[in-house]
Amino acid sequence: MVREEASGEPRSDLPPATAQVSRQTLVDRQTESGTLGYGTATTVPGRLSGTLTWLPATGATVKRGQPLYHVDNEPVLLLYGSLPAYRTLSPGAEGADVEQFERNLRALGYNGFTVDGAYSSSTASAVREWQEDLGLPETGTVELGRVVYAAGQVRVDSHQATVGDPLQPGADVLGYTGTARLVTVELDPSDQRLVKKGGAVTVTLPDGKAVAGKIVSSQTVVSPGEGMNPDETKLEVTITLPASSAASLDEATLDVAFTASQRENVLTVPVAALLALAEGGYGVQVVEGGGTRIVAVETGLFANGQVEVTGTGLTEGMTVGMPS
Secondary structure: OOEEOOEEEEEOOOOOEEEEOEEEEEEEEEEEEEEEEOOOOEEEEOOOOEEEEEOOOOOOEEOOOOEEEEEOOEEEEEEEOOOOOOOOEOOOOEOHHHHHHHHHHHHOOOOOOOOOOEOOHHHHHHHHHHHHHHOOOOOOOEOOOOEEEEOOOEEEEEEOOOOOOEEOOOOEEEEEEEOOOEEEEEEOHHHHHHOOOOOEEEEEOOOOOEEEEEEEEEEEEEEOOOOOOOOEEEEEEEEEOOOOOOOOOOOEEEEEEEEEEEEEEEEEEEHHHOEEEOOOOEEEEEEEOOEEEEEEEEEEEEEOOEEEEEOOOOOOOOEEEEOO
């Protein structure tokens, strides 16, 4: 940018090109490619020893109370909750994990106990009934590894083991995702300004239709570099879509438009019209008749080659110079 002295006196050195001061809505928008799928998969490690005797097909949906897989021909069940199973549950046990299990048992239709976080004899009786219905030994105790918790129903994404494999605690069995269609976008960390949880985005589907999406989460992902290449850091953003908009689509690449900020009804000039002033800050060269004068301005939002400006006497429709 050319350095100029701020002055209100007209000058005769007309610029080679000009532009108009306009009033408009300025939007800082950036479009990136996203992948339609089901989000990042979670791997399920086994907690029981034995032989893997059954797995659901990839793509299958598993709901509360249904088996995720079988060990020695006995089911490992999916239940809903945020706290992972970490111990055997039996009479006398108390805690948030007990209450979480009791809520699931009640949701599956079993009664006769209180959902209160205390594993009572009544809870054990309901568990024996549940075990009988599943064809499990009726012990009244929930062994560690018999249930797996997830936030809701899941979609089987991959098999990490094969039917017939011997299992030991800690061995990966399968991977799952949620059942909702999601869009995943990888951004450079410098684009953090685009990401606001709950923020709206516009997603363009393969048929050209634009639908509204919502940012639900973001996380920093570091991919190890190969050989002499450094590690690569990305910001992984997850976006939800209206349920009906992507129901018929398989995995696809979509355009996602992020809006970082928006300023309505502001004065703008082309960024190229800004002059760096010798005393600091910026100004614009206002063209009036056969002369020019420099007006100091405060800048706001930059977007799409335009910049928001405010300055004494600056009004819509004024002509400003475009330095060569």
